[in-house]
Amino acid sequence: MRATVLTVSVLSASSFSLAPAQHRRPPLKASVLDEPAKSTPALDPDGGVAVTDEEVARKFVYDFGEGKTDGNGTQRALLGGKGANLAECSLIGLPVPPGFTISTEVCTYYYAHDGTYPLSLDVDVKASVARIEGAVGKRFGDASDPLLVSVRSGARDSMPGMMDTVLNLGLNDESVEGLAAKTGNERFALDCYRRFIAMYGDVVMGVQQRHENEHEPFDAVMDQLKAERHKREDLDLTPDDLRELITRFKALITERSGEEFPQDPYEQLWGAIGAVFRSWGNDRARIYRAKYHIPAEWGTAVNVQAMVFGNLGDTSATGVCFTRRPTDGENVMYGEYLVNAQGEDVVAGIRTPKAIDEMKTEMPDSYTELEHIRGVLERHFADVQDVEFTIQEKKLYLLQTRNAKRTGLAAIRTAYEMVKEGIIDDKTAVKRIPADSISSLLAPTFSADALERETPLATGLPAGPGAASGHITFTALGAEAIQREGRKAILCRIETTPEDLRGMIAAEGILTSRGGVSSHAALVARQMGKVCVCGADVTIDYSRGTLGIGTTVLREGDFVSIDGTTGHIYAGRVDAAPSEVNQVLNGKLDPDESYTYRIFQTVMGWADKYRKLAVRINADTPKQAATGLKLGAEGIGLARTEHMFFEGDRIHYMRKLILAAEDSERRRAANKLLPFQRDDFHEMFNAMDGLPITIRLLDPPLHEFLPHESSARLALADKISVPFEKITERVAALQEMNPMLGHRGCRLAISFPEIAEMQARAIFEAAAQVVAEGGQVALEIMVPFVGFKAELDNQVNTLHEVAREVMAYRKVSFEYKVGTMIELPRAALTADDIAHTAEFFSFGTNDLTQCTMGMSRDDSGAFLPTYTAKEIISQNPFASIDQVGVGQLVQIACDKGATVRPDIKLGVCGEHGGDPKSIEFFHRVGLNYVSCSAPRIPVARLAAAQAALADEERH
Numbered sequence: 001m002r003a004t005v006l007t008v009s010v011l012s013a014s015s016f017s018l019a020p021a022q023h024r025r026p027p028l029k030a031s032v033l034d035e036p037a038k039s040t041p042a043l044d045p046d047g048g049v050a051v052t053d054e055e056v057a058r059k060f061v062y063d064f065g066e067g068k069t070d071g072n073g074t075q076r077a078l079l080g081g082k083g084a085n086l087a088e089c090s091l092i093g094l095p096v097p098p099g100f101t102i103s104t105e106v107c108t109y110y111y112a113h114d115g116t117y118p119l120s121l122d123v124d125v126k127a128s129v130a131r132i133e134g135a136v137g138k139r140f141g142d143a144s145d146p147l148l149v150s151v152r153s154g155a156r157d158s159m160p161g162m163m164d165t166v167l168n169l170g171l172n173d174e175s176v177e178g179l180a181a182k183t184g185n186e187r188f189a190l191d192c193y194r195r196f197i198a199m200y201g202d203v204v205m206g207v208q209q210r211h212e213n214e215h216e217p218f219d220a221v222m223d224q225l226k227a228e229r230h231k232r233e234d235l236d237l238t239p240d241d242l243r244e245l246i247t248r249f250k251a252l253i254t255e256r257s258g259e260e261f262p263q264d265p266y267e268q269l270w271g272a273i274g275a276v277f278r279s280w281g282n283d284r285a286r287i288y289r290a291k292y293h294i295p296a297e298w299g300t301a302v303n304v305q306a307m308v309f310g311n312l313g314d315t316s317a318t319g320v321c322f323t324r325r326p327t328d329g330e331n332v333m334y335g336e337y338l339v340n341a342q343g344e345d346v347v348a349g350i351r352t353p354k355a356i357d358e359m360k361t362e363m364p365d366s367y368t369e370l371e372h373i374r375g376v377l378e379r380h381f382a383d384v385q386d387v388e389f390t391i392q393e394k395k396l397y398l399l400q401t402r403n404a405k406r407t408g409l410a411a412i413r414t415a416y417e418m419v420k421e422g423i424i425d426d427k428t429a430v431k432r433i434p435a436d437s438i439s440s441l442l443a444p445t446f447s448a449d450a451l452e453r454e455t456p457l458a459t460g461l462p463a464g465p466g467a468a469s470g471h472i473t474f475t476a477l478g479a480e481a482i483q484r485e486g487r488k489a490i491l492c493r494i495e496t497t498p499e500d501l502r503g504m505i506a507a508e509g510i511l512t513s514r515g516g517v518s519s520h521a522a523l524v525a526r527q528m529g530k531v532c533v534c535g536a537d538v539t540i541d542y543s544r545g546t547l548g549i550g551t552t553v554l555r556e557g558d559f560v561s562i563d564g565t566t567g568h569i570y571a572g573r574v575d576a577a578p579s580e581v582n583q584v585l586n587g588k589l590d591p592d593e594s595y596t597y598r599i600f601q602t603v604m605g606w607a608d609k610y611r612k613l614a615v616r617i618n619a620d621t622p623k624q625a626a627t628g629l630k631l632g633a634e635g636i637g638l639a640r641t642e643h644m645f646f647e648g649d650r651i652h653y654m655r656k657l658i659l660a661a662e663d664s665e666r667r668r669a670a671n672k673l674l675p676f677q678r679d680d681f682h683e684m685f686n687a688m689d690g691l692p693i694t695i696r697l698l699d700p701p702l703h704e705f706l707p708h709e710s711s712a713r714l715a716l717a718d719k720i721s722v723p724f725e726k727i728t729e730r731v732a733a734l735q736e737m738n739p740m741l742g743h744r745g746c747r748l749a750i751s752f753p754e755i756a757e758m759q760a761r762a763i764f765e766a767a768a769q770v771v772a773e774g775g776q777v778a779l780e781i782m783v784p785f786v787g788f789k790a791e792l793d794n795q796v797n798t799l800h801e802v803a804r805e806v807m808a809y810r811k812v813s814f815e816y817k818v819g820t821m822i823e824l825p826r827a828a829l830t831a832d833d834i835a836h837t838a839e840f841f842s843f844g845t846n847d848l849t850q851c852t853m854g855m856s857r858d859d860s861g862a863f864l865p866t867y868t869a870k871e872i873i874s875q876n877p878f879a880s881i882d883q884v885g886v887g888q889l890v891q892i893a894c895d896k897g898a899t900v901r902p903d904i905k906l907g908v909c910g911e912h913g914g915d916p917k918s919i920e921f922f923h924r925v926g927l928n929y930v931s932c933s934a935p936r937i938p939v940a941r942l943a944a945a946q947a948a949l950a951d952e953e954r955h
């Protein structure tokens with residue numbers, strides 16, 4: 001019987017299904033050893049290897065089950081995850097078939113000593129086998145009633161790519177007849193034997209596919225026999241057929257490996273043990289370790305355990321169960337089983353397993369026992385368990401238990417409920433919930449019913465979580481028109497630019513065929529909390545007005561649905577609903593009516609109790625600020641002023657300002673913009689009610705504000721009464737080879753002081769007004785793109801001058817801070833100098849990453865996927881901060897800044913402020929706050945708490 005019978009995919013609730021695992025046959029290719037050991041590495045009785053006294057005295061074999069258990073659950077490093085858990089289960093009295101674990105130290109020894117074992121191992125293994133024999137009353141290799149065992153690998157954490165299991169070990173030509181006689185079931189015995197020979201031939205003797213197109217060799221032999229004998233299913237094979245199959249399997253092994261299939265049970269056992277150790281060094285395992293930073297020295301343990309059989313009739317069964325439902329975390333037993341079956345029957349898909357609920361009526365005693373075990377396991381391991389079990393003639397055995405994989409939703413709910421049930425404390429709950437999964441409580445979703453009916457036609461990068469359905473439009477104007485009619489739009493663009501912003505605001509969702517998760521579309525979508533799928537496998541044709549998804553062609557106005565959590569794209573309309581949490585936050589649902597909301601609030605409360613970092617929002621509008629506050633923001637870490645210039649008529653004045661030939665003309669245009677900005681800031685201050693706001697002065701290059709298509713330039717010429725030629729000329733003049741490193745940030749404000757002055761006046765007048773009205777402001781003004789202290793000095797002088805003036809004529813006074821973004825490597829390296837002027841630093845880690853790496857965020861899509869695939873870098877540095885490189889600059893700037901200004905305020909406002917791994921780093925370097933887009937705020941709160949708790953553990 002195969003123990004690893006069923007696996008459950010828990011990637012997302014909607015895709016959840018109980019699917020049989022692929023029959024894994026890991027190739028046993030390269031060994032760590034130069035000369036791969038044969039199936040039986042020689043034990044050297046003369047002690048050819050130098051063995052210390054300590055090694056002789058050392059314990060290498062740990063018994064478990066049936067009254068003698070040497071290890072326990074804390075010894076994962078020594079016994080592997082499987083071995084430690086089996087020991088622990090035996091200790092607490094759960095029914096585990098007796099066995100023993102050969103420790104990971106033997107694996108280490110094996111690799112250090114040319115594929116040989118410690119001297120004492122042979123004797124210890126024999127003693128432990130004898131103990132199993134005593135416990136089950138059968139003898140290993142007995143011709144009439146043989147003890148059969150399973151041999152399984154077991155690293156600290158389960159690791160794909162390693163040999164996992166050899167079952168029915170101990171059978172040979174003689175004892176198979178004994179087993180047949182003893183059980184009175186010839187077919188059963190022969191079937192066990194042929195499965196054993198095939199598994200052993202594969203994983204121990206290396207009889208495997210030689211190239212990808214070749215059939216698995218044992219399957220090929222079986223198919224051939226079935227064809228000859230006109231049998232369709234495995235179950236149609238008679239004992240006579242199975243005997244022939246066994247003969248052919250053995251012949252195949254001899255032909256391919258040049259060796260006979262071993263008949264001696266101990267030779268079989270040492271062969272399997274060696275195969276487990278060698279599989280630790282095979283290519284797949286090594287690649288996996290490299291990827292997940294698992295040290296080679298950890299090694300794997302080997303578990304040898306008495307076989308139990310789920311296929312001995314209708315009172316036997318095999319199955320898997322979860323102690324809580326892994327899709328949504330509900331506290332019910334969940335799983336499936338098969339009566340009179342071996343695991344492989346499930347794997348081969350011959351029979352469909354039954355839901356565990358049916359066991360209530362079919363095998364009531366076993367069900368009751370399983371329910372009991374569920375409670376015992378959860379209380380003992382204090383986590384949701386994924387259990388493999390076998391029932392042999394009414395007796396239930398546990399073959400394995402481990403912490404269950406689960407969806408984000410289930411992780412949150414089970415952690416919450418386990419605290420309420422007193423199983424874990426709130427710290428453990430906070431540590432256990434993947435920070436990212438919190439966003440699944442906020443995103444709108446397609447209804448589960450709808451998804452059953454629909455098939456995605458294409459997929460892209462999930463860039464803005466949630467679900468949206470709407471009419472296809474290819475232009476910002478179109479999106480606005482659809483919105484005005486009270487309908488929903490999905491803005492479909494090859495890629496988006498700042499000119500599309502209005503359309504993005506109006507649209508329900510954004511779909512692009514180009515760009516990654518850090519493209520303009522993705523950044524803006526996250527910022528605005530829009531559903532977004534980027535770089536999708538679709539064809540967008542603006543001229544024809546079509547969206548091609550595979551062979552389906554949709555037109556402008558047709559319905560399309562996108563899921564920004566999974567990246568799936570559907571033709572037509574799919575029903576969606578806003579998350580309960582959002583309904584409560586927006587006053588559409590009574591908080592007492594939503595269990596999800598209660599979970600959300602409670603978990604956030606726990607996080608706030610432990611975190612040290614403050615969490616702020618990146619918000620450009622009062623509405624975004626209000627959303628941020630509801631989600632727990634403690635201030636605005638980045639208010640970008642440029643987005644304010646795109647709304648309504650303002651863009652015309654902005655364009656006028658840019659096109660102005662003289663200072664006076666520029667000043668007039670700036671003065672037109674001033675009231676708009678002042679009103680915006682006034683609203684923002686009111687929304688924040690005294691919480692800190694960091695306002696960044698104008699940052700992007702001017703050409704981003706100008707129309708690029710000639711039709712749009714014509715319209716503009718008409719609107720602002722400037723000749724078309726002049727506009728075209730000016731647009732051309734503003735064109736830069738490399739705008740990211742061009743005329744932007746404080747460079748603009750230094751060349752055109754009118755812009756900075758207007759912005760300063762708008763900000764201070766708004767603040768003065770709030771103060772005059774009896775309100776409070778905590779104002780921080782941030783100068784972007786500073787590389788030299790003198791740049792900052794220049795801007796700070798303007799700011800102070802305007803502030804003095806405004807306070808004088810408004811007759812109020814208030815405090816404010818002036819600081820800078822640290823986004824250029826030079827600024828980081830000269831942070832001590834800059835700190836003489838700057839009262840705070842806010843790390844603009846997007847630009848700092850671009851400039852440190854010399855890697856454009858918008859162009860890196862061309863090579864980053866290759867770089868991660870070839871493991872040149874392990875992750876996208878725009879999604880998670882490069883701690884080794886860019887992080888060093890952050891650290892330097894923090895340290896240098898503090899030498900000059902010990903109480904300097906430190907924050908981060910780049911996209912990294914919402915990334916859990918980066919947050920952990922920012923906590924460590926001692927920042928005061930992180931700032932991120934609204935939907936990331938709960939994630940950041942949780943991640944900040946996790947960072948603080950991890951810190952606490954280290955000290």
Ligand SMILES: *[C@@H]1O[C@H](CO)[C@@H](O)[C@H](O)[C@H]1NC(C)=O
Nearest residue numbers: 070071072073074075078091
């Ligand atoms: C588990 O075993 C180790 C090693 O023998 C021992 O130090 C530890 O106290 C044991 N833990 C428990 C909880 O029994």
